[in-house]
Amino acid sequence: MARIAARALAAKGSCVLVPPVRVQDALGAATYTVVSSPAGNLSLTLLERTGYRGPFLPGFRPLSSKTGPGWFSHVDHLTLACTRGSSPTLMRWFHDCLGFHHLPLSPGEDPELGFEVTAGSGQGGLRLTALQTRPCSAVPTLVLAESLPGAAGGPDQVQQFLARHRGPGLQHVGLYTPNITEATEGVTLAGGRLLIPPKAYYQQPGKERQIRAAGHEPNQLALQGILLDGEKGKFLLQVFTKSLFAEDTFFLELIQRQGATGFGQGNIRALWQSVEEQAARGQEA
Template sequence: MAAHARRLCHVAFHVPAGQRLARDLRRLFGFQPLAVREAEGWRQLALRSGDAVFLVNEGAGPRQPLYGLDPRHEVPSATNLCFDVADAGAAARALVARGCSVPVPPVSVKDAQGTATYAVANSPAGNLSLTLVERAGFRGPFLPGFQSVPSAAGPGWVSHVDHLTLACTPGSSPTLMRWFRHCLGFRHLPLSPGEDPEVGLEVTAGSGRGGLKLTALQSPPGSAVPTLVLAETLPGASSGQDQVEQFLARHRGPGLQHVGLYTPNIVEATEGVAVAGGQLLAPPEAYYQQPGKERQILAAGHEPSLLARWGILLDGEDGKFLLQVFTKSLFPEDTFFLELIQRQGATGFGQGNIRALWQSVQEEQAARDQEARRWGLGSASCPGAQGRLELRNTCKGLE
């Protein structure tokens, strides 16, 4: 049998000491500190919004961070998905039997609030590792070895993780899909009627501009693991790199590109993030002027001008709608971003919205490239969500 996961425990990140990810998650996105551990050169801070938990591992200790691996990756990124399992020992043995690498065999951690057992396996998706944790005997808010952090109630913008998207090298999606099916029991989730799992959903971005290939996977019935989406570039782009290719280049390989956070009220959440200073991707100006778009937004019960003000995308029909908004990268290296998503009966990911996101990211990249050329720098010299602002400030200081 495969090592079936029951639910997502947390998403872990590896960043240098002093990197501002934890601060931004709290200040810009409403996450609240949950628990902390400082030992052996590591500062590990867990933050929560609803059922979504992010673990930020800062530093580079002589030993592995608790519940994860130190990938010694070249740039900050999301490095680990931690899943709850019924039996960590049995799950690890199942993975080994399927030829998987388990660099951290089952180990138990105990404190005054109980015991948890975990193992860490390598995945075929770049630097992304998978932690399988058994914590039925633990009574604390997070995991043994961590101290609880008193905090006020958050704004409640996010309720849980909706999906996890991996950026993959071209042609690798079928192999990854088979690995997650064989080792963790995931199943193909069609995004279009009659979809071939080996082909996935192809979303073209226009003549000569390439597009995306998406393959969605879901966990077995009875589990609460978010949908896993594999994204790779379609051939056909006339020039330059698209956002998946940019991720692969700047991340130095495949990995977790973004996390979709579910919100029960995307207008309130987006406004809160924007007012707090969060940077959001603006859809193309023509998005809200598409024929039928205003009627579609009204049919979903929303105000077109309000969605346009905050850059919220809407797609769907027959009473089933999907609303999305995307942040800019949380790292200067352009290696991770967040998505806020609200579903009104829709279960897919909105082909029209994917095209709009594609265009907006490409326009953002073009603007960065233009700014770089203005100062005589390569585009890699000004990556990230704050690329243009930081470049302007840096260059002003040199004048």
């Protein structure tokens, strides 16, 4: 199947970067191949492991509590920073080639327009388009992020990513955790640097009541920089790290879902403002 899929993608314009390779151990054999995508230098690894009885691939072993903290269970989503106006083309490619479908982030959302997050008059904003495969699939959700026109205060974080990364690419990975306060504490103690939301975020009208309704303490979330969004018993908690590399591009998101299936639309603007404020402080320093 990996060989057939690679040939099919090559027929649609992808380059086969790594021809099919067969690997095996005592638990069976698997095949992988690497192909290019239309999203900058982002490449895709295709795995065929129907004949493999191990947990993942030959040479891998499951992580036990004795060898790691187990803060995260799986990858929740991947976000790509894209050039302005490219989201519809990328969405069609991921649909036609890999079977992804549009996942609305707001009721009645036009897939060609996506979900717009404006940052205020003359400040631009973000356009987000979410894609997913079939329900209950183990494949992470894919989010396309591009800048809206109109920013007057210099390049935003997507534009900065494109410049520093020298093109489109993977902006962040969302890691799912069943306990975000514990995971955040562990990441911090391990040396992880977290992005701090604006202080006004936790002072919004109704925010304290919302946090308590989700079963959390407002002071604890504020201390750790954890964002919370949701209503009607369905909540989403998020915290973001600073960039992992000197280029100030790629970062991680820790995410806990309490019944919510979206991406914390109410938190997106808070994250935007937080990143922009810290970028401004960095330019002043």
